[in-house]
Amino acid sequence: MRALQARGETERSHINSRELGEASGVADAQVRKDLASIGATGQPGVGYAIPELMEDLRASMGLHRTWKAVLVGAGNIGRALLAYPRFAEEGFDLVAVLDRAPSVVGRKLAGHTVQPMSAVADVIRRTGAELGIVAVPPSEAQIVAEMLVHAGVRGVLNFAPRPLRLSGSVAVVAVDFTETLERLAFETTMKRSL
Amino acid sequence: MRALQARGETERSHINSRELGEASGVADAQVRKDLASIGATGQPGVGYAIPELMEDLRASMGLHRTWKAVLVGAGNIGRALLAYPRFAEEGFDLVAVLDRAPSVVGRKLAGHTVQPMSAVADVIRRTGAELGIVAVPPSEAQIVAEMLVHAGVRGVLNFAPRPLRLSGSVAVVAVDFTETLERLAFETTMKRSL
Ligand SMILES: NC(=O)c1ccc[n+]([C@@H]2O[C@H](COP(=O)([O-])OP(=O)(O)OC[C@H]3O[C@@H](n4cnc5c(N)ncnc54)[C@H](O)[C@@H]3O)[C@@H](O)[C@H]2O)c1
Ligand SMILES: NC(=O)c1ccc[n+]([C@@H]2O[C@H](COP(=O)([O-])OP(=O)(O)OC[C@H]3O[C@@H](n4cnc5c(N)ncnc54)[C@H](O)[C@@H]3O)[C@@H](O)[C@H]2O)c1
Incomplete structure (x- = not known):
């Protein structure tokens, strides 16, 4: 490709x-x-x-259709993703945002009203979302991913630095900036020796 | 590897x-x-x-030593990176944070006092930072990257969805979640057909 x-x-x-x-x-x-x-x-x-x-x-590769995704975690990463225009351009539609903090639930962020975690099953049924994005602290990532899978998502994008143990029928992709930083360290080292 | x-x-x-x-x-x-x-x-x-x-x-691969990096942009992405423990574990040390918004400069975030952009040359000389992380809006990314390279960094990690044009002697690595989402779409599609 x-x-x-x-x-x-x-x-x-x-x-x-x-x-x-x-x-x-x-x-x-x-x-x-x-x-x-x-x-x-x-x-x-x-x-x-x-x-x-x-x-x-x-x-x-399934890239021709639009993919609907729900985002769990309206913290730093979550807000950066909500404001990121490239997703929609590539056919990924963030259809809902959920969080467990009472101070965040009900607020409007980038056109979405933050939903409580109790609504996860409803939200997934109503929107038809197939992907879940996990942007919560590491200790919460496993529980949140299980809730998403239980509610019906079939693919999980995990930002937390903690490997998830999910059923084999669910696709899991971890985002890890450290790999990108390692690549940068490697390229910076190589450029120096040119 | x-x-x-x-x-x-x-x-x-x-x-x-x-x-x-x-x-x-x-x-x-x-x-x-x-x-x-x-x-x-x-x-x-x-x-x-x-x-x-x-x-x-x-x-x-230059992974044995610690790498010092300065972060420009104390917004969503910037704050998420400052709170991310994995960097230090992998030998990457965020040594300073800079931003241009007066409302952010001088605030303390994760142990760093946010510096104004006018201090970029001083900060890089004082800390010996070799890497720069660009976490500003797309329209500002090129100017900020040039300031970092001019002040002496030799590698740039770019979060903005805009390709940077920098001198060939500088390593540039772009972070693009869309590639990760495409991989997730592909794996979710493949899992379904199993
Ligand atoms: N992949 C990377 O390279 C990278 C870089 C930076 C941060 N991170 C990771 O991304 C994750 C999010 O980081 P952040 O800076 O946005 O964190 P944050 O603390 O700013 O946001 C976390 C949000 O999740 C919510 N939350 C916590 N537990 C929850 C639960 N059980 N159910 C629903 N919502 C819950 C909190 O209320 C908060 O709004 C962390 O795991 C962090 O380590 C990853
Ligand atoms: N790579 C990805 O997949 C991905 C995902 C989400 C966001 N992003 C990108 O990351 C970047 C940052 O996103 P965000 O949500 O943190 O944005 P944000 O608006 O929350 O933060 C940007 C910060 O940069 C500062 N800034 C603006 N111009 C500046 C300049 N000339 N010099 C110094 N500081 C300056 C602002 O004051 C602000 O604090 C954006 O370009 C966004 O498109 C990328």
Whole structure:
């Protein structure tokens, strides 16, 4: 996907499975098999048309549809996410905000009225949200994630620095700035030795 | 590095360049060359001792030392970063916070007194900070990054959804939650089809 985006910018109209294989470290035949399984077809000798291939990839990755997400935790991280315009641009819609602090419940933040945690099942049923964003202190993350899964979400974005133990049928992705900082430390070290 | 961490957990004591090559998609001979350049030595027929190799890798990636960073922007993201314990654990030390809003300058946040932007050169000289974290609105990100680089930082962590144009000698890493959300959308889609 990243390899295609990079190539798409070079005005070339087609790409073949060998080039894709090299860019992603996957064998040529495997690329053809994977692409066939998502319905992408190439022409022998010419390859895959890049714009169509991007479409097929995005659709197969579930990126074509809008995803509804509920946010739990209206603290620093929660408020930064509510004010972040890029989500809506990418098809992610924050449909509700919940928190347990009485001083926060009922306040209006970025167009949402903060709901109490007792409303989580109602909110998920009413909005049809499939994703939950956990932006609470580490000690609360597991309980909150379980409440979200119990109420029906199928994917959890976890900001708390604490691994979650959830059922195998739920996707969990952790956000960890430390990995990004490590990458920065590495790149800064490399730049110095150039 | 990730491949090693995974293997390190399997109680094996050694790993050879062929296995490392397979795990990271790099040719066997290239692995040996790269590792030699960071001073890691393997024994013929036995391979590299995993704990020593991890040490060498971390040192070469600049992860052995502490990194000092200054934070610009004491808003939502800034405050969340100041309260985040994992940075210090990983050897990243937030040594100063700066902001331009008069209502924020002079306040105490997580043990730091917020400094005005006019103090950026002083602060970087006094603390010896090498990294700068940009947590300001998108329209301000470029100016703030240039001020940080001009004052001497050599790596920038950018939270604003706006690409920065900085000198090639400066490392820039952007934090973008949207990539993480895309990964979550993809994994949630995959889990459903299992
Ligand atoms: N991933 C990263 O790199 C990174 C960086 C910074 C912060 N964090 C983490 O993000 C999380 C949020 O940080 P923050 O600065 O926004 O914290 P915060 O304290 O500002 O906000 C937490 C919010 O969660 C609410 N809350 C607490 N327990 C709850 C519960 N059981 N149910 C519902 N709401 C509850 C609180 O009322 C508060 O509004 C923390 O776990 C923090 O460690 C992660
Ligand atoms: N990377 C992501 O996925 C993600 C997610 C959420 C927010 N963000 C981005 O992070 C940035 C910060 O978000 P936030 O919610 O903390 O914003 P915020 O408005 O709460 O805070 C911004 C702070 O920057 C200060 N500031 C503005 N201009 C400045 C300047 N020229 N010099 C010094 N300080 C200045 C303001 O006074 C304020 O305190 C924004 O660019 C936002 O789009 C990114």
